[in-house]
Amino acid sequence: MKYPTFEDVKKARETLKDVSTSHWVQDDLFTWKWWLLLAATFLPWVIWIKYRDKERTLEILCYGLLWAILASATDVIGGESLLWGYPDKLLPMVPPLFPADISVIPVSYMFIYQYTNTLKRYLVFSLLLSGFFSYIVEPIFIKLEMFALHNWAHTYSFIGFFILSLIPYYLIKKLTIKK
Incomplete structure (x- = not known):
């Protein structure tokens, strides 16, 4: 062989x-799905710029960029492993769920990070958002034929979102401890 x-x-x-x-x-x-992906790439950042805590912009942005890196890496690994797939792309040469990985997901968790002032509240809201993405958004995208599960389940996504939410939280808290 x-x-x-x-x-x-x-x-x-x-x-x-x-x-x-x-x-x-x-x-x-130029399909409606393409326009949706385009809007999902930019709109969350426009909203974040308007409503961000201006005194903590750098801290929150670093948190979000860590989230974007983790989401992108996880998505590439899962897609390449054929655990899930995306029939539609914003651009042919970037990972398919680029808009979610660098925009929707990190910005959503950035707002949780910004508006929670204790670890307990952060964990509760991270669990809720993880459930929302896993059990509501993913099924909607499956119905819209913009997302396909192959060897994966929504519960795995829920666990993954939640675990991933702990990593940037922990790293940023460790790096920004004031003495």
Whole structure:
């Protein structure tokens, strides 16, 4: 049995890129789903800029950027592992759920971080938001055919969202302790 070489992988990726771009032009670009993804990329940040705690902007922004990194990495790993998938993309060359990973999810948790002043309140609201994303948003996106579960369940997403919410909270709290 001949194992694939790097060149074989490169050719397969080139084919995938061509198919993906063709699909994006034919099925995604300028559809209502594409406009929804575009709005989801920018609108949360516009809202955050308007309602952010201006005295804590850097702290909250760092928290959100950590969330965006975690969400993007998790999404790439899950997508590449075929645990879930996204039929629609904003752009053909970026991860499919880029708008959620860098905008909707981090900004939503940024508001929780901003408006909760104790760990207990943060945990309660993080659990609620994790449930909202997992059990309400995900099923809606499945019905809209913008999200597909393959070898995954909403409960796994719930656990994942909640665990991921602890990481930026802990890191930012550790880095911003005032003496």
